[in-house]
Amino acid sequence: MTLPRAPDLYPVIDHTWPPVRLFDLGLWRLREGRRGSGSRTCAATLREGNPTAADLAEAETAMRHMGQPPLFMIREGETALDHLLETESYVLKDPVTLYAAPVDAIATDAPPPITCFEIWPPLAAQEEIWAQGGIGPERLAVMHRAATPKTTIFGRIDDRPAGTGFVALDGRIAMVHALETRAEHRRRGMGRYMMQAMAFWAKARDATHITLLVTGANLPANALYASMGFQPVGHYHYRIKKETDEQT
Template identity: 30%
Template structure:
């Protein structure tokens, strides 16, 4: 691990993370960032609620709902940290439902150890990688490849333990933004879990980022994912903040 730097504030880190997982369409509502990505992932299809929307909160909530309705998407908002409580109350008052907490974890990035197994790194995800990453247990939609590759500096890690056409054992995605490595899409095939493969792909991504001058790493994990939280805690990650989604009436 490297020396821990002064952390970014919640809005700054969330805006940085938004650049590491970019939507296909973005528009500002004051300081809020409206994002649409064909319905693939909450992050790429929600309004990032940071700062001042420039209008009264009930009007901002209505404007967000209209923006997503116009695109045929269920309205959604991402509400990070304690600074979003007033906005959260406005979405609640409008009948938007609340999802579970997501933890944003950070750690300094030193020179990670050599991965315990060979990890392949590629600037684009091939079909095997896409098949290995099952977002929330489901096969990926066609738009997924565009969202996954929308950020300017990304890499895709994969572990193969058996020759093709056997599926990959583990995959992950890294995005480098202003010295921060964002780790996403960490997926280990069920039959290969508890063998250190998640640690291996994260080490490979860390080495890739360190060679490019990265100093810190962030990732997100749902509050209910106890095994992943334990893995990241052992790796030295600490909680930076939490966020949750609010979703408008379907």
């Protein structure tokens, strides 16, 4: 089965992990997020054309008016934009790999009994696991904002809360976000079990593919997904204005 390409997945990101507001301004598509909601909900992307410094300034002004530091997502082939941002004192931030796999290739063996549970809305125990992994109320608000079919998976080991993750569907593509395993329960297969559970959830809703995004620095996650049969289908990275150390 042919895997979706990176351009196919950019709209899926916006639909399954949505900003508060998405709108176009000149050459740009801008996203209004909330402080702490993550780069995906705040970064500007190029819609068309070859931007100039004046175009860049227009986007910067709009982002600052929204209370956000200037932040851009640079996708494959956008070398001119990448060069412009570098010359304007933007630094590289979070290179990301997009992975995809046919749902049927992941929804093979079911997780062990009483290991993974589909739950919406998430429980307080799941929110605690996310909080320990740096996923706070702002990112939980993104999950609640998603208007597509969605659920969370709650993972348990030895009858104790062990992990959680969020998955949402856009058309026939499912995308996983915020997969987190408690430190004391890692290396026991919890991440694999939760991914399998998400694949079965997606398959039951006629999804053809399951996808996810991973930063290059997250070596254990990259290794897990590669071992499960996920294939890289694209890359992107962010650039943030060097003058600010604000995090989104």
